[in-house]
Amino acid sequence: MSIKIKHSVIASLLGLSSLNLMADEQKHILMVLSSYGEKDAAGELVKPGYEFDEMSKSYLVFKAAGANVTFASPKGGKVLADNYNKEKSYNATFLKDSSALEKLESTIKLETLNHNDFDAVYVVGGKGPMFDLASDNSVKKIIKQVYENNGVIGAVCHGPAALLDIKLSNGEYLLAGKRVSAFSDLEETAFTKKWQMPFSLANKLSEQGALYQQDSLMFNQVSFDGNLLTGQNPFSTTDTAIAVVEKLGLTLDKPIEFKDDRTIKLAEQFFANKTKALATYNANKDDFDTMLLAMLGVYLGKHAQNQMERDTALSLMEVTKDAINHPMLELAMANTLLAENQFKAAQTHLAAAKEKFPDSTDIASLLNKVQSL
Numbered sequence: 001m002s003i004k005i006k007h008s009v010i011a012s013l014l015g016l017s018s019l020n021l022m023a024d025e026q027k028h029i030l031m032v033l034s035s036y037g038e039k040d041a042a043g044e045l046v047k048p049g050y051e052f053d054e055m056s057k058s059y060l061v062f063k064a065a066g067a068n069v070t071f072a073s074p075k076g077g078k079v080l081a082d083n084y085n086k087e088k089s090y091n092a093t094f095l096k097d098s099s100a101l102e103k104l105e106s107t108i109k110l111e112t113l114n115h116n117d118f119d120a121v122y123v124v125g126g127k128g129p130m131f132d133l134a135s136d137n138s139v140k141k142i143i144k145q146v147y148e149n150n151g152v153i154g155a156v157c158h159g160p161a162a163l164l165d166i167k168l169s170n171g172e173y174l175l176a177g178k179r180v181s182a183f184s185d186l187e188e189t190a191f192t193k194k195w196q197m198p199f200s201l202a203n204k205l206s207e208q209g210a211l212y213q214q215d216s217l218m219f220n221q222v223s224f225d226g227n228l229l230t231g232q233n234p235f236s237t238t239d240t241a242i243a244v245v246e247k248l249g250l251t252l253d254k255p256i257e258f259k260d261d262r263t264i265k266l267a268e269q270f271f272a273n274k275t276k277a278l279a280t281y282n283a284n285k286d287d288f289d290t291m292l293l294a295m296l297g298v299y300l301g302k303h304a305q306n307q308m309e310r311d312t313a314l315s316l317m318e319v320t321k322d323a324i325n326h327p328m329l330e331l332a333m334a335n336t337l338l339a340e341n342q343f344k345a346a347q348t349h350l351a352a353a354k355e356k357f358p359d360s361t362d363i364a365s366l367l368n369k370v371q372s373l
Helices: 003-014 018-024 052-064 089-095 098-105 137-148 159-163 185-191 201-207 234-247 259-272 274-283 290-303 307-324 327-339 343-356 361-371
Strands: 028-032 045-047 068-073 120-123 152-156 222-225 228-231
Touching: 028 052, 028 137, 052 068, 052 089, 052 098, 052 234, 068 098, 089 098, 120 137, 120 159, 120 234, 137 152, 137 159, 152 159, 152 234, 159 201, 159 228, 185 201, 185 290, 222 234, 228 234, 234 259, 259 274, 259 290, 259 307, 274 307, 290 307, 290 327, 307 327, 327 343, 327 361, 343 361
Parallel strands: 028 068, 028 120, 120 152, 152 228
Antiparallel strands: 222 228
């Protein structure tokens, strides 16, 4: 007998309104993780798994909202995460939660679950979902059942791979006509180096009718479409999880925002109002991850799709270069200037960088090249 049915029976016996009881009962969220991860005898990851950062951030949001969380996976049992930093605040907090760790160490096998026990399904990303959840019938079945039972469906990064090939009772794809975000092709090009993805997630989603939504490289993008809530990348995780709890009618006692998410949102502000963004950063530098800002500037400059993105990349690198003090950042700035055809500015920048880093052969080589143009 499902949890909800049992509650209704109890309410009836007590002469209470089952509707009111249901409104007050704890919400149950099924968090789905990939089972694909695998390590060799030396402990090296040879198959990608789920993203620990995305799992821990989401779990902390759900816990803070008072939801009950069940971890599940295609194979059940222990599942492997991609490499992650245990010192990050959200991971450190999760790793101190013995109850959460116990659940994570023994995930429930998806095919054994009853959809009536859950108010929401939330699919965690990482590269693994592209290899197992994208074709796993059990996860698709329970997503369909919960969705058609007016439940909430959330997914982040590569997690939306689990939404592929789900046909509703009316014969239409779940994705058809829905606004959906997921890891973009540009982000795959920039960051997916070790693994060869089996397909383009953005293209597959679009082929099944999804109205694919994306922001710039690693910027926070969450798409809302009824009970379907999806996030583009790891930095969209917290807001995707918050959207899920809000859709469930839950509230958070205080706002939840982690340092890296706050840093990404600051980077986004450089698009809208550079002066204001600079003032915010300079007044509260400890609130932000300066290295993350710098690296975002490097990658955004390298993969920029337009001048606005290149200008923003230059702003991010300029504001962080003194604190980072690394020749790679100087080179990235010069290459971004060259991409904007600012040859004189690039030459001036490289000349100053050569004085700052006289032992950098890369800076000297690029300076010689620019001087010969």
